[in-house]
Amino acid sequence: MAAVLRPFHPADLPAIYRICVLTGAAGGDATALYRNPDLLPHVYAGPYPVADPGLSFVVADSRGVLGYVVATADTLAFEEWLDAHWWPTLRAQYPVTADPGDGTEDHVLVRRIHEWVPTPDTLYDTHPAHLHIDLLPRAQGQGWGRRLVDALAEALRERGVTGLHLGVDARNTGAIAFYDRVGFRPARTHDWGQTLVLDL
Numbered sequence: 607m608a609a610v611l612r613p614f615h616p617a618d619l620p621a622i623y624r625i626c627v628l629t630g631a632a633g634g635d636a637t638a639l640y641r642n643p644d645l646l647p648h649v650y651a652g653p654y655p656v657a658d659p660g661l662s663f664v665v666a667d668s669r670g671v672l673g674y675v676v677a678t679a680d681t682l683a684f685e686e687w688l689d690a691h692w693w694p695t696l697r698a699q700y701p702v703t704a705d706p707g708d709g710t711e712d713h714v715l716v717r718r719i720h721e722w723v724p725t726p727d728t729l730y731d732t733h734p735a736h737l738h739i740d741l742l743p744r745a746q747g748q749g750w751g752r753r754l755v756d757a758l759a760e761a762l763r764e765r766g767v768t769g770l771h772l773g774v775d776a777r778n779t780g781a782i783a784f785y786d787r788v789g790f791r792p793a794r795t796h797d798w799g800q801t802l803v804l805d806l
C-alpha cells in the first residue's frame with residue numbers, strides 16, 4: 607500500500623511513541639539519551655491525541671506509521687488538562703531523581719513532568735495552537751511534512767483558530783528550514799532555540 611495521510615487512530619500510539627524517540631534529539635535519534643523510552647513521548651506526543659484526537663494526523667503505509675503531527679488548539683487549556691488528567695499518574699510513577707551522570711536525560715524530563723505549571727502567555731492571544739511534527743528518515747523530504755501541516759492548519763481553521771506556534775531547537779537546522787518553507791516566521795529567540803508562529 608502506498609503511504610497515505612489520515613486522521614489519528616488509537617492504534618497509532620505505539621508507533622508515535624517510537625518515532626518521537628527516533629527523531630527526538632534535535633531531529634536525530636534520541637534512543638541513547640533515555641533509559642525509559644516512554645518519557646519523551648509522554649511529554650511531547652502522547653497527551654495530544656488523548657486530549658483531542660481530532661487534531662492529530664499520521665502518514666502510514668503497510669509497514670506502519672511513518673510520521674505524525676500532534677497538536678492542541680488551545681495551549682493554556684491543554685496545559686490545564688495535563689495538570690488535571692495527564693501529569694498526576696506520571697508524577698506518582700516517576701519520582702524526581704538525581705542526574706546519574708552517565709549522559710542520560712531521564713531525570714530532566716521527570717523534573718519537567720513534576721514542575722510543569724499551566725502558564726498564560728500573550729503569544730496565545732494570537733497563536734493559541736501548538737504542534738509537534740516528526741517523520742521517520744525514510745519518509746522525510748517527500749512533501750509529507752508540508753501535507754501534515756496543511757491538514758492540521760485546515761482542521762484548526764475549521765474551529766476558527768487564528769494562529770499556531772511551536773518551539774524548535776537551534777541545532778535542528780533542517781526543521782528550521784522546513785518551517786520557513788511552509789510559512790512559519792520567528793517570534794522569539796531563546797537560549798535553546800526559537801519560537802515560530804504561523805498565521806492561519
Ligand SMILES: CC(C)(COP(=O)(O)OP(=O)(O)OC[C@H]1O[C@@H](n2cnc3c(N)ncnc32)[C@H](O)[C@@H]1OP(=O)(O)O)[C@@H](O)C(=O)NCCC(=O)NCCS
Nearest residue numbers: 629633740741746747748749750751752780781783784787
Ligand atoms: C522537519 C520535518 C517534519 C520536515 O518534513 P519533510 O516531509 O521532510 O519536509 P517536506 O518534504 O514536506 O518539505 C517541505 C519544504 O521544506 C523544505 N525542507 C524540508 N526539510 C528540509 C531540510 N532539511 N533542509 C532544507 N529544506 C528543507 C523542502 O525543501 C520543502 O520545500 P519546498 O516545498 O519549498 O520545495 C521532517 O524532516 C522530520 O520529521 N525531521 C525529523 C524530526 C524533526 O526535526 N521534527 C521537528 C522538530 S521541531
